[in-house]
Amino acid sequence: MIEPHPLVAMIHAVPAAHRIAHEAFAREFPQATVWNVLDDRLLDDAREAGGLTDALRRRMLRLIGHVMDGGAQGLLLTCSSYGEVVDTARALWTVPVLKSDESMFKAALAGPYRRIAVVASTPPAVPAAVAQLEALVPAVRPDRPVDIVTALSEDAVGAADPESVARHLADALRAAGGTDVEAVLLAQYSLTPARDALAALLGVPVLDGAGAAARELRGFLSPDGTPTARTPAVAP
Structure with missing residues (x-):
């Protein structure tokens, strides 16, 4: 049975994404308990390397493993540059893992x-x-x-x-x-x-992107899987 306040983790590469995603979840999925994880070198290191390297992919997977070990029931990666790592994560864990957009x-x-x-x-x-x-x-x-x-x-x-x-x-x-x-x-x-x-x-x-992700995870994780009366199914 789904818990009334499921733990949703978000991994951020920039601090601004933390605030925006948190506000989206407060608006669209207030039942969730949100866990924010920030590595503010992820983007800079990818730029300096000219893209994602195997080391950077492993680094993101370690962060994902960290939140999974901590009991996350859903995960959103707010950085689009690391979206390809989501495909690997989905093969390793069974909880919903979403790309940023x-x-x-x-x-x-x-x-x-x-x-x-x-x-x-x-x-x-x-x-x-x-x-x-x-x-x-x-x-x-x-x-x-x-x-x-x-x-x-x-x-x-x-x-x-x-x-x-x-x-x-x-x-x-x-x-x-x-x-x-x-x-x-x-x-x-x-x-x-x-x-x-x-x-x-x-x-x-x-x-x-953040609002849509919150709504999709709400559908996966809320007890009845349906939107609450206070939030629209699609952003106005």
């Missing part, structure tokens, strides 16, 4: 959206998100094509507040010909605070 991509593809936008404020985030989204299409919606529009706004990085970030992203999306998209996906956890403002500007659903 995997739940968001699956939720978008399972929806009715035919034209989806991926927005980002850093250049590497765009191709990484599109590659993951396209890889899931055959499994999630093989009979329905999806048109993907991408928009990058590096001006959003230095914006003073979430409303300004949203305006920069909306301008970039319009410039990319995305005025007719039916849903928007945030390619970085750091953009999550601008989600609601961006949805208001565009008039379409805006999905974020």
